[in-house]
Amino acid sequence: MEPILKARNLVKRYGKVTALDHCDFDLMPGEILAVIGDNGAGKSSLIKAVSGAVIPDEGEVFLEGRKVHFTSPIDARHEGIETVYQTLAMSPALSIADNMFMGREIRKPGFRGKWLRQLDRAEMERIARDKLSELGLMTIQNINQAVETLSGGQRQGVAVARAAAFGSKVIILDEPTAALGVKESRRVLELILDVKSRGIPIILISHNMPHVFEVADRIHVHRLGKRLCVIDPKDYTMSDAVAFMTGAKEPPAQDVAA
Amino acid sequence: MSETAGNSQGYETDVSKPPEAVAEFDDPHRGVIGTVQHMLHVNPSLVPLIVLIASIAIFGLLLGTKFFSPFALTLILQQVQIVGIVAAAQSLVILTAGIDLSVGAIMVMSSVVMGQFTFRYGIPVEVSVACGLLCGTLIGFLNGWLVARVKLPPFIVTLGMWQIVLATNFLYSANETIRSQDIEANAPLLQVFGNTIQLGGARLTFGVVFMLALVFVLAYALKHTAWGRHVYAVGDDPEAAELSGVNVKRTLISVYALAGLICAFAGWALIGRIGSVSPTSGQLANIESITAVVIGGISLFGGRGSIMGTLFGALIVGVFTLGLRLMGADAQWTYLLIGVLIIAAVGVDQWIRKVSV
Ligand SMILES: Nc1ncnc2c1ncn2[C@@H]1O[C@H](COP(=O)(O)OP(=O)(O)OP(=O)(O)O)[C@@H](O)[C@H]1O
Ligand SMILES: [Mg+2]
Numbered sequence: 001m002e003p004i005l006k007a008r009n010l011v012k013r014y015g016k017v018t019a020l021d022h023c024d025f026d027l028m029p030g031e032i033l034a035v036i037g038d039n040g041a042g043k044s045s046l047i048k049a050v051s052g053a054v055i056p057d058e059g060e061v062f063l064e065g066r067k068v069h070f071t072s073p074i075d076a077r078h079e080g081i082e083t084v085y086q087t088l089a090m091s092p093a094l095s096i097a098d099n100m101f102m103g104r105e106i107r108k109p110g111f112r113g114k115w116l117r118q119l120d121r122a123e124m125e126r127i128a129r130d131k132l133s134e135l136g137l138m139t140i141q142n143i144n145q146a147v148e149t150l151s152g153g154q155r156q157g158v159a160v161a162r163a164a165a166f167g168s169k170v171i172i173l174d175e176p177t178a179a180l181g182v183k184e185s186r187r188v189l190e191l192i193l194d195v196k197s198r199g200i201p202i203i204l205i206s207h208n209m210p211h212v213f214e215v216a217d218r219i220h221v222h223r224l225g226k227r228l229c230v231i232d233p234k235d236y237t238m239s240d241a242v243a244f245m246t247g248a249k250e251p252p253a254q255d256v257a258a
Numbered sequence: 259m260s261e262t263a264g265n266s267q268g269y270e271t272d273v274s275k276p277p278e279a280v281a282e283f284d285d286p287h288r289g290v291i292g293t294v295q296h297m298l299h300v301n302p303s304l305v306p307l308i309v310l311i312a313s314i315a316i317f318g319l320l321l322g323t324k325f326f327s328p329f330a331l332t333l334i335l336q337q338v339q340i341v342g343i344v345a346a347a348q349s350l351v352i353l354t355a356g357i358d359l360s361v362g363a364i365m366v367m368s369s370v371v372m373g374q375f376t377f378r379y380g381i382p383v384e385v386s387v388a389c390g391l392l393c394g395t396l397i398g399f400l401n402g403w404l405v406a407r408v409k410l411p412p413f414i415v416t417l418g419m420w421q422i423v424l425a426t427n428f429l430y431s432a433n434e435t436i437r438s439q440d441i442e443a444n445a446p447l448l449q450v451f452g453n454t455i456q457l458g459g460a461r462l463t464f465g466v467v468f469m470l471a472l473v474f475v476l477a478y479a480l481k482h483t484a485w486g487r488h489v490y491a492v493g494d495d496p497e498a499a500e501l502s503g504v505n506v507k508r509t510l511i512s513v514y515a516l517a518g519l520i521c522a523f524a525g526w527a528l529i530g531r532i533g534s535v536s537p538t539s540g541q542l543a544n545i546e547s548i549t550a551v552v553i554g555g556i557s558l559f560g561g562r563g564s565i566m567g568t569l570f571g572a573l574i575v576g577v578f579t580l581g582l583r584l585m586g587a588d589a590q591w592t593y594l595l596i597g598v599l600i601i602a603a604v605g606v607d608q609w610i611r612k613v614s615v
Contacts, residue, residue: 053501074503089501091491093561098487103503105484117483146299162502 398518
């Protein structure tokens, strides 16, 4: 089967630091792929390179077999790739609705939208409210509330809702549950499974092994800027995975990535 | 799917039911001060509006009808029109967390282009005006390009551009003023913003009407168009804006270019205001526009504030200037009080930012 999103030989250097060192990556259609690795292993750099947020120094990215060259996150979004970045990427002073529709605002129909470029706030607020209630992630008091007045977990919820609402081909989540409470994390995991049932593949970066083992179909172990191996969570335990990721144990030969 | 693989203790299973509906409630613990803080957070131009109304009321009480008359009040509008227009441009730039020190120079340069093209080369005045507007837009575009593409700090770019444009202005115009009588006789279009509409005792110039219309149009664009939302997002956090799908560079360039165009209009209005085309006029426009923006409650850190506030800020300065002059006070008192207002405005901004209710 052809991977929906594939990367070969990605290299990304920040000055003397090599964040990605000839890294390969494969995401299969319809799967949940977890990416695990130590802090600083290069996980965020990897997903930024495939989502247009950074331009890799070397290497190629393929979407549905077609070579793509994203120069900004907008390019990736046009291709249906939605990302929740570790930093969440929200404008604190703007409202939840404004943030959810940033860069894809809905305009009023007719003259006012076409000529006066007027935004359809009511419609955007309605959709934003629907998406958030659908997620049931939080008790947002007011959809027009500025994002800076939300708690860290609520912000994460909004960012996840935004990606889930608009991603049509691939959804990338960089530590989406890091700031969430037990209940909220559970909703996000359910949301991930729900997105998968819609046939959309997901890349999940997480340090939470129970969550990873619960939802992932395959686990990409990232170490020192490259893919060390890809394992099936049914064949290994969490401590095996942690051992591979920290270098305490050699990965099994049949799973080592080419 | 290994539903329970990582969930052996089952402590999370209870919470997997869909939760209650999204709760909407008012926070009862906010208190009076908190409520005020919250209101200002939502509506940052309230502070300058209150200060404006209060200062009009105070001067009205002190001076009676000498101040509180349609004539005096519309005189204030006439006196702030140029600063008001330039401050509208400045507001856009400051909302993106930038600053434009070249606004005054762009304004004068554009007015000189309009005048010299008409009188030196005999170009039809309509074309000269268009060239002046284009000139302002191009300088603004260059500012924006240097800020967005070359990634130089706005302060440095516009500090340099200020000097360059001002020097060019003096060199090109040979420091020569075009006299009001000549303009009136040969190219009255240049003075069109000085035309007045008389409404009872009130006198509104076209320049004043333009300033008010400009502020309303920009307020609409900032609040009700995608471009406006992007301006705020870029000022708030440019990296976040970029990651969430805003074309940050294009937004920045559009803001600086639009600011340049507005300054060119200010240059046109300036000819209407002073009658002549003078390369030495408008030297204080950059400082005065920043003053209006700051008193108007727009944060110098970007992303917060409203352009209505800027209009109120410019009017506050105008009210103080005229009020104190009518009272016979030394002009230095005006500067002193403006200084106090600037510092107070920034203090209020910091206080509003603290709100996290
Ligand atoms: N913008 C940057 N400038 C300089 N160095 C960077 C930058 N971004 C990442 N790095 C470096 O690249 C390496 C990989 O970082 P990356 O953020 O990809 O790690 P990560 O696996 O996502 O870690 P974490 O689990 O902590 O999120 C680190 O050594 C980091 O210091
Ligand atoms: Mg990371």
